[in-house]
Amino acid sequence: xxxxxxxxxxxxxxxxxxxxxxxxxxxxxxxxxxxxxxxxxxxxxxxxxxxxxxxxxxxxxxxxxxxxxxxxxxxxxxxxxxxxxxxxxxxxxxxxxxxxxxxxxxxxxxxxxxxxxxxxxxxxxxxxxxxxxxxxxxxxxxxxxxxxxxxxxxxxxxxxxxxxxxxxxxxxxxxxxxxxxxxxxxxxxxxxxxxxxxxxxxxxxxx
Numbered sequence: 001x002x003x004x005x006x007x008x009x010x011x012x013x014x015x016x017x018x019x020x021x022x023x024x025x026x027x028x029x030x031x032x033x034x035x036x037x038x039x040x041x042x043x044x045x046x047x048x049x050x051x052x053x054x055x056x057x058x059x060x061x062x063x064x065x066x067x068x069x070x071x072x073x074x075x076x077x078x079x080x081x082x083x084x085x086x087x088x089x090x091x092x093x094x095x096x097x098x099x100x101x102x103x104x105x106x107x108x109x110x111x112x113x114x115x116x117x118x119x120x121x122x123x124x125x126x127x128x129x130x131x132x133x134x135x136x137x138x139x140x141x142x143x144x145x146x147x148x149x150x151x152x153x154x155x156x157x158x159x160x161x162x163x164x165x166x167x168x169x170x171x172x173x174x175x176x177x178x179x180x181x182x183x184x185x186x187x188x189x190x191x192x193x194x195x196x197x198x199x200x201x202x203x204x205x206x207x
Contacts, residue, residue, distance in 0.1 A: 007204040015195040016184035018122035020129065022047050023172040026205030028086065030169045031143055035196035037160035039145040039183040041099050041119040043127075043138065044074060044082050047175040050132060052076045056095050056139040066149055068093040068141065074170070077138075081173040089166040094142040096149070097157060099123065100185045109187040122181035130177060142183075143168060145190045157188045172205075 012034075013019040023029050031040055046052035058075035060066055068074075070088040073081050098104075099119035106114050123137055144162045149155045184195050 008201065010199060010201045013180065013182045013198050013200060015182060015197055016117055016122075017182050018126040019180040019182065019200060020126045021178055021200070021202055023083075023170075023176050023178055023202055024205050025172050025174045027172050028169050028203045029083075029172070029178060030167055030201040030203070032165065032167045032199040032201070033090075033144050033162045034164065034199055036162050036164040036166070037144070037189075037192040038162070038196050038198055039160070039185070039190040040143040040198055041123070041181040041183050042141040042143055043123065043179040045132075045136075045177045045179075046076065046082065047177045050130065050136065050177065052078055052080070052082075053136070053138055054082060054141070055079075056141075060095055066095055068095060073173075074141070082176055083170040083172055085168060086171045087167070087169040090144060090162050090168060092146075092161065093168070094145040094147040095139075096155065097142050097145055097147040097190075099137075099140050099142075099181065100183065113187060116186070117184045119181035119183055119185070122184075123179055126179050126181075132179075142190070145183075157190050159189045160192065 044054045055077040058079045062075050072085045074083045076082050101118045101120035146158050146160045
């Protein structure tokens with residue numbers, strides 16, 4: 001009996017950088033927080049029809065929970081599965097904090113932040129490689145970001161609960177396109193005020 005090895009590809013994404021990849025159905029994507037306390041902004045689309053894309057409302061409704069962890073299913077705007085979290089060493093990830101932008105930075109932190117690079121810039125630059133534009137950006141997931149929600153609905157971005165080397169793994173439930181912004185934010189604690197590199201490992205579907 002011939003054994004066919006499952007292909008594995010590992011890429012280090014520098015601080016503040018964008019990254020994207022196709023993950024085939026049955027394959028996995030493992031994200032490693034190399035230095036700890038680094039938010040990873042994340043969008044996912046059907047690789048064959050990008051009008052089918054991650055939906056925060058569908059995902060939150062399906063889980064009955066604002067936070068994602070092992071067993072959480074990332075649902076599309078058609079209420080169909082895109083990816084499933086199969087392993088999580090952190091325990092809680094954000095679905096409501098959104099992506100930083102020049103506009104939100106200016107509103108929250110002052111006009112002097114206008115020139116700072118932001119996640120929306122990363123998403124637009126990386127998405128353009130696949131014909132995606134601003135209208136294709138939806139509410140994103142923030143892996144590793146700590147956004148507690150109080151009983152009255154108040155939320156805040158506070159010190160992370162991750163640590164160096166902690167990982168999470170997602171299984172592709174169909175062929176998907178993944179867009180990542182390794183968050184460049186330096187005005188709040190989501191990256192410990194010091195953005196760092198993360199690692200992406202794609203394992204192909206078993207032959």
